Amino acid sequence: MGSQKQGLMWLTGLVFLNILVLSMADVHHYEFFLQESNFTKLCSTKNILTVNGSFPGPEIRARRGDTVFVNVHNQGNTAVSIMWEGIEDSNNGSNQLIQPGRNFNYEIELDDKIGTLWWHATSAWARATVHGAFIVLPAANEDYPFPTPDSDKTIIIGIYIYIYMYVHQS
Ligand SMILES: *[C@@H]1O[C@H](CO)[C@@H](O)[C@H](O)[C@H]1NC(C)=O
């Protein structure tokens, strides 16, 4: 009986904690414009598909429990879809191809893990340039699972850059 009561108290505590976490949740809106851009790196200019002309693409930053809307406008020449890597069961429409000239507003619920994830285009050639970091911070009233850092820095290491450097060194 006693342990049953304790279990119930625990459960009530957990439900309360969850409500507390979720009630502080934010909603974020991002606008992504997929467009061909002339991009110059190491004195060589290439026409690549980018998000808002930036490579790597814009960083998404939110907290656990938040909802993120990413409205992707395809101004490129081919159909694409974006994948939100590591965010399972909560992404809507990842298998939907966005035709050129169209848009799709993804709804992503971050009710699962925290950490540094990434987003990318699903087709192999577009993925090389269309990708970026997706940072899920702990909820507002939640601690890091390690000592709270003073600051953070995002480092993106792409295979594309690795090959590029290799070719130029040899
Ligand atoms: C992308 O560009 C559009 C139009 O200039 C702007 O409204 C939007 O905020 C930009 N998105 C990001 C993530 O920087």
Ligand SMILES: *[C@@H]1O[C@H](CO)[C@@H](O)[C@H](O)[C@H]1NC(C)=O
């Ligand atoms: C990229 O550069 C080429 C050659 O200068 C130009 O013809 C083209 O319009 C440029 N494309 C964009 C998207 O700026």
Ligand SMILES: *[C@@H]1O[C@H](CO)[C@@H](O)[C@H](O)[C@H]1NC(C)=O
């Ligand atoms: C995905 O979006 C569609 C249309 O907005 C909606 O009917 C459906 O319930 C959503 N699915 C999930 C898993 O959220």
